[in-house]
Amino acid sequence: MQSIRRHLAAALTVALLTTLALPATASAQAAPTAVQQAPRPPAPEPSERIVYGEAPSQFIEVYHPTGAGPHPVVVFVHGGCYVERAASVRSARRMGADLAEHGVVAWNIAYRRTDEEGAAFPGLFQDIATATDRVRAEAGRLNLDLSKVVIAGHSSGGHLALWSAGRPNIPATSPLHSNTPLRPVAVVGIAGPGQFEGMQPLLDDSCGADTFVRLMGAPSLERTDVLADTSPDRLLPFGVPIHLIVGSQDDVVPPMFVDAFAKAAIAAGDAVVLNVIEGADHEDPVDVRTDAWVQVRTAILAAVGR
Secondary structure (H helix, E strand, O other), X not given: OHHHHHHHHHHHHHHHOOOOXXXXXXXXXXXXXXXXXXXXXXXXXXXXXXXXXXXXXXXXXXXXXXXXXXXXXXXXXXXXXOOOOOOOHHHHHHHHHHHHHOOOEEEEEXXXXXXXXXXXXXXXXXXXXXXXXXXXXXXXXXXXXXXXXXXXXXXXXXXXXXXXXXXXXXOOOOOOOOOOOOOOOEEEEEOOOOOOOOOHHXXXXXXXXXXXXXXXXXXXXXXXXXXXXXXXXXXOOOOOOXXXXXXXXXXXXXXXXXXXXXXHHHHOOOOEEEEEEOOOOOOHHHOOOOHHHHHHHHHHHHHOOO
16 A cells, blocks of 8 residues: 555656646535445346447446437446456446436446456557447437537546547547547546556556556557557547546545646646545445535536536
């Protein structure tokens, strides 16, 4: 733990040295309610599952709201340290069901993690891109409103959500480049890192050896700057509103780190709201039993005009 904290401090120092003062858009909210201790029933099953690749992890769990639509969409990327053993798309099921109850199609992406075959750079990022862009192909069948698509994610999924919002700025020489990436109306990053300069020791310590290299790619004669097309801060400005949410007691992705990305995005010209939820930890914002989740849901619904 001490090693992780040392590496985190080093990463924060690098990030914060390049940023400005905290903007007026940042705000602190009321502490979340206590999470109930009683056992919960199983998470609701998705309305349907869409397969977008041959690997077992390449699918999307969709939660449909009632009514004919057209429906807004939230593309959600789960967290889990980029590794299979930590978490799966199942962790987003309660959120998906809750969003559907509020009139939004939840598009929960499963994807290959760095410890799965084919996920090493550029595979994991290509999964996120393919699954996100699949919204367009299913829009007619599911009566989706393509003018109201929000991309959101938690923790490592927060990084991937922010990255997805920056896809239009990926260099044409990158294997991650697309001529027509799906462009959201907003992005909601929940306890997710947006700056990766100096983070290799932290990721390798907390997520497993070689996680950073497998995720971001190794330097080579052809690709010396491994952050140019994978670190969200290198893809700014996004040109869409950015809503960043983090708990004041988050010791996995501390508020200082989220603040650093917020300042970088504002300096690049993007509209940013930073919401530091007083008393919340890393998991509270994605636990549907908490007031912290209500704030996340409110941000998502506001982005699609609900």
